[in-house]
Amino acid sequence: MKRFFIICIAFLLALSAVGISERNEVSMIGEGESYQAFPLKGVKIGIDPGHQRKSNNQQEAVAPGSSETKAKVSSGTSGVSTGIPEYISVLEISFMLRDLLCDLGAEVKMTRETHDVDISNQERAIMMNEWGADIVIRVHLNGYNDHSVHGMGMYVRKTGAYAEESAYLGKLMLTEMEKLTQAKNQGVFKRDTYTGLNWSEVPCVLAELGYMSNYEEDEKLNDPEYRMLLVKGMVNGIIEYVYDMGVL
Numbered sequence: 001m002k003r004f005f006i007i008c009i010a011f012l013l014a015l016s017a018v019g020i021s022e023r024n025e026v027s028m029i030g031e032g033e034s035y036q037a038f039p040l041k042g043v044k045i046g047i048d049p050g051h052q053r054k055s056n057n058q059q060e061a062v063a064p065g066s067s068e069t070k071a072k073v074s075s076g077t078s079g080v081s082t083g084i085p086e087y088i089s090v091l092e093i094s095f096m097l098r099d100l101l102c103d104l105g106a107e108v109k110m111t112r113e114t115h116d117v118d119i120s121n122q123e124r125a126i127m128m129n130e131w132g133a134d135i136v137i138r139v140h141l142n143g144y145n146d147h148s149v150h151g152m153g154m155y156v157r158k159t160g161a162y163a164e165e166s167a168y169l170g171k172l173m174l175t176e177m178e179k180l181t182q183a184k185n186q187g188v189f190k191r192d193t194y195t196g197l198n199w200s201e202v203p204c205v206l207a208e209l210g211y212m213s214n215y216e217e218d219e220k221l222n223d224p225e226y227r228m229l230l231v232k233g234m235v236n237g238i239i240e241y242v243y244d245m246g247v248l
Helices: 002-014 086-103 121-131 162-182 217-220 222-243
Strands: 027-030 033-036 044-049 056-061 068-071 107-110 134-142 152-157 185-191 204-211
Touching: 044 086, 044 121, 056 121, 068 121, 086 107, 086 134, 086 222, 107 121, 121 134, 134 222, 152 162, 162 185, 162 204, 162 222, 204 217, 204 222, 217 222
Parallel strands: 044 107, 044 134, 134 204, 152 185
Antiparallel strands: 027 033, 056 068, 152 204
């Protein structure tokens, strides 16, 4: 089924120049099952572009009922080669992800569409809970003091609601992203230390798409063609998850 979905996405993207009415008549057949041209129709997907122009160091609870606190939203990293701040790059990538998901029929909501906001990680998660998202993708880029470190990773909550589902979603997305980008797959990391994950009431992954602290990867992460490969890989993984888990 995985091969079928990848073929399905490739075919849909090839039809991007065709009118909506024509695309809507297309149906895909594979392994005895029939799918419409919009495989994500009816799925509500939340996108949280990480950070914002100004950090907010005021404290908030890391998880519901927890006495442990963290800063509401950190400043993020920036490109060692390009000098571009993370909050700018992740918003641009998130717009690309939103547009492709919408093209495939999903209903999409973003936590922010501009840099000049002040929305904490807790508030972002609650926003998606109240909206009724089926899944949430938190888009981030990584940084480390060792410039040789590179690759993609997914962070999910270790315990609590939808922990296993989130890990499965992250694994599928990483696998498909690796196929298209050939970037290093660092794997899925399970943590209970991320506020945005702990407050989510639906499957939620924090996608670290690469290291802005690595000179070569920083250049790639700010290249439109490479970004599209990342986005297509994420979408392929989301489609697999939606059908494997019966989200529709």
